Amino acid sequence: MSAPGRKLSTSRFVILTIAGAATFLAIWYGAALTGAAPPQFLPMPHEVIARLIRLIWVPFAGATLEQHLAASFARFAFGFGLAALIGVPLGLLMGRFRWLDGIVSPVFNGLRFVPPIAWVPFAALWMGTGIGGPVLIIFAGAFPPCVINAQRGVKFIDRPLLEASRTLGLTNVQVLTEVLFPAALPSIIAGLRISAGLGWMSLVGAELIVASSGIGNLLVKGQSAIDASIVMAGMIAIGVVGATIDIILRWLQNRLSHTP
Amino acid sequence: MSEIVFENVQRIFKHRDSEFLALDQINLTVGEKEFVAIVGPSGCGKTTCMRMAAGLEFPSSGSVKVAGAAVKAPGPERAVVFQQFALFPWKTVYQNIEFGLRAKGIPAAERRKTIEYYINMMNLRGHEHAYPGQLSGGMQQRVAIARAYSLDPAVLLMDEPFGALDAQTRVVMQEELVRLARINPRTVLFITHAVEEAVYLADRVVVMTSRPGKIKEIIDVKSVREAERWDEHARIEDVMDQESFVNLRTHIWKSLREEHGTSAH
Numbered sequence: 124m125s126a127p128g129r130k131l132s133t134s135r136f137v138i139l140t141i142a143g144a145a146t147f148l149a150i151w152y153g154a155a156l157t158g159a160a161p162p163q164f165l166p167m168p169h170e171v172i173a174r175l176i177r178l179i180w181v182p183f184a185g186a187t188l189e190q191h192l193a194a195s196f197a198r199f200a201f202g203f204g205l206a207a208l209i210g211v212p213l214g215l216l217m218g219r220f221r222w223l224d225g226i227v228s229p230v231f232n233g234l235r236f237v238p239p240i241a242w243v244p245f246a247a248l249w250m251g252t253g254i255g256g257p258v259l260i261i262f263a264g265a266f267p268p269c270v271i272n273a274q275r276g277v278k279f280i281d282r283p284l285l286e287a288s289r290t291l292g293l294t295n296v297q298v299l300t301e302v303l304f305p306a307a308l309p310s311i312i313a314g315l316r317i318s319a320g321l322g323w324m325s326l327v328g329a330e331l332i333v334a335s336s337g338i339g340n341l342l343v344k345g346q347s348a349i350d351a352s353i354v355m356a357g358m359i360a361i362g363v364v365g366a367t368i369d370i371i372l373r374w375l376q377n378r379l380s381h382t383p
Numbered sequence: 384m385s386e387i388v389f390e391n392v393q394r395i396f397k398h399r400d401s402e403f404l405a406l407d408q409i410n411l412t413v414g415e416k417e418f419v420a421i422v423g424p425s426g427c428g429k430t431t432c433m434r435m436a437a438g439l440e441f442p443s444s445g446s447v448k449v450a451g452a453a454v455k456a457p458g459p460e461r462a463v464v465f466q467q468f469a470l471f472p473w474k475t476v477y478q479n480i481e482f483g484l485r486a487k488g489i490p491a492a493e494r495r496k497t498i499e500y501y502i503n504m505m506n507l508r509g510h511e512h513a514y515p516g517q518l519s520g521g522m523q524q525r526v527a528i529a530r531a532y533s534l535d536p537a538v539l540l541m542d543e544p545f546g547a548l549d550a551q552t553r554v555v556m557q558e559e560l561v562r563l564a565r566i567n568p569r570t571v572l573f574i575t576h577a578v579e580e581a582v583y584l585a586d587r588v589v590v591m592t593s594r595p596g597k598i599k600e601i602i603d604v605k606s607v608r609e610a611e612r613w614d615e616h617a618r619i620e621d622v623m624d625q626e627s628f629v630n631l632r633t634h635i636w637k638s639l640r641e642e643h644g645t646s647a648h
Contacts, residue, residue, distance in 0.1 A: 286439055287469035291483035291534070292459035301482070305473040 166352040175356035183353060184344035186336060188360060195326060195337040196364065198254060202261025203322045210266045210318075211311055214273025215303045224274070231270065239264035239325035243332050257329045257337070264325030265318040272314025276307025312379060316372045323365045338364075385460075385537035385570045387413040387436050391445035394431055404595040406431055409445070411589060411598060413572055418564055420573040420581035422635065423591030424642050431596075433540050433574045437463050449538055459483055462531035466543040468523045470515040470530075476502070477511040480530045487534065501529040504563065521552035528560070532567065539571045545580065554619050557583055565614075578635045582628060583619060590635055593642045600638060607631060 131139070148168055154160050155167045166174070178188035186194070217224040242263045246256040280303065288302050304311075330339025338361055345353030392409035395402050406428040413419045421429045434440040435447045438457040447454045449461060457463070462483075470479050477498060484494045502508055505525040515523050524544055531539055545553045557580060564571065564584070575581050581588045586605035589598055608614065611627040622628055 281469070283465050283467050283469035284471065286457070287463070287465065287471075289439070289457040290437055290459070290461065290463040291486060291530075292457075293482065293486045297482070297486055301474075302471065305471075 163349065164351050166355065171352050171355045171359070174352040175359060178353070178356055184336075184341050186341075188338075188341070188356075191336065191338045191341045191357075192360060192364060194334075195330060195339065198257045198330075198334075198337065199261055199323055199326050201254065202258040202326065203265045203319055205258065206262050206265035206269050206318060206322065207315060210269025211273045211304075211314075212299075214270040214275075214311075214314075215277055215299060215307060217270070218274040218277025218307070219299070219303060231267070234263075235267040237263070239321070240328045243329055246329070247332065257326060257334055260329035261322045261326045265322030268314040268318040268321065269311075272310045272317070273307055276310030277303050279310070280306040308379060309376070312372065312376045316369060316376065319368050319372055320365065323361075323368060327361055385450045386415055386448075387411075387538060387570060387572055388448045389432065389435075389445070390448070392432075392435065392442045392447060393444045394428065394435070394440075395443040406442075407595040407597050409596075409598060411601075413570055416568040416570055418568075418571040418573065418584060418586045419589060420575055420585035420587075421589045421591060422575055422578055422581045422639065423596060424593045424639065425576060427591045427593050427642075428596030429574045429576075429591055430542050433463075433542050433572055436538070436572055437461055437540050439463075459487060459534045460536050461538040461540060462534050462536035464524070464527050464531050464539070464541040464544045466546045468515070468520075468527045468547075470523055470526055472515050475512045475514055476507060476518070476526050479515065479526055480533050483530060483534045497533050498529075501533045504532075504566075505529045505559070519552070520548050521556060524548060524556060525559070528563075532563070537570060539569045541571065541573045543575055544573075545577075546575070553580075558617075558619055560584060578632055578639065579623060582631050582635065583622060588631075588635060590638050591642075599642070602631065602635060604631060 151165075151168050155162065155165050175188070180187065182190075184191070213227065217227055239260050242260050243256075246259040250256040250259055284302060284306065288298050293302070326337075327339040327342075330337040331343050334340045338357055342354050342357045345351075345357060389409045389411040392406060393404070394406040396405050409432065411419075411432075421432060423429045431440055435442055436449060436454060438454045438461070441447075441454075454461075471482065474482065480498050480501060481494055484497060489497070502511060505528060507522065507525055507529065510518065510522065515526065518526070524547075528544070545556050548556060561584060573581070573584060582604055586603075586608075588602045588604055590600050590602065591597065592599045607627050611625055613622045613625060613628065616622045616625075623632075
């Protein structure tokens, strides 16, 4: 018996990973082969992979898979970047100045419980289906963790550091950029990871409804064509891109936490 | 002039419904370029005195004035050395010292000269680009002292700066501080609970009572030091061997012990 939380050796970890994936595929194949689900709704794994690869060469719904992903990623980058650019400084300032926290918090806390997908009709009405609507929805998903984590990062800063800042006569800009920001950075990066995940998921939701291109739109067109293999290939692509974004941010997080 | 003047200072701390008197009837003048140490039992409010001079806390009644003006906020003309160093961990030794100088708007070339001067003085050469986390406690405190001195402050406020150091490092730092105080005298308010440290460093030692903190007595060390020529001894242990030193130390110990009950540090 192993103690809870004990670290697995790398080889064991690899074996378990393979075992998990194999079990998943076995159930999938089992369901497809026994006819438990009709083949037109549940294609076999290798068919989905083949379809995924074919989508890279053969356009569907007006674009190839990578063109759809590029369109989605551009929207994501725009919305997520905007959320980080506004949310992080706002959170830092809210952590620093209680009066700002007092002004922003009631509105912020009211709005942040509106799920990103609930912004869709509003976004469609106001911003249309171009870049504006989807960006607003990603922003709605990605913004709250940016603010919350930046604010929390400031709240837990060592008090003597703030006092030292004041006795050194630092300017407000210096305090914000060279004291609060670096102090809160680990918390900010953790927030950005959550934010990116939520933003990416919100985006795909948004594209199902308000976009005429992108990976979400590909899913909708696949559904209309009653082509389950396209829908599932699209889902795999979404998962892979989302996981890649998270891996990049996690790498950044580790790198930053190792600098003294 | 850069005197620190405490006039009838009282400090009341409020905690929910109850309040308690932390400091009472504090009347003290730290003269221009005078080194005054405050000793007292823990919780006597000695750190609060320093923090009021720094502008980090304020008296409930009475006034704290520096250079004739009531203290309203912290400022670089009153540099503070904190017990826990308070260095910015993401900045190098050089950048930590430079930070306040940049805020003052001092041009880069002049900054470099000032920083190098204090890096040499505090024996930090070779560690300019190290981060605080890579340095020992003694070295970190030397950085903090260099950071404070480099601002060329009229007043230096030190809150148990050697309290977190081991005994050997502490002795070295005390000797360095005395050396620095001779080269570059400032108005210093030094908080400590170590009696020998206070007698060794200060011109005058203020002994405080425990709650509420009041000034019990003020001992003139400077006249004894000059009469007995302590400064002819470079090493702290030689000074501490002097009969005059022992007498002062014992006197303050006894005075503190009356406050403390059983043991004075």
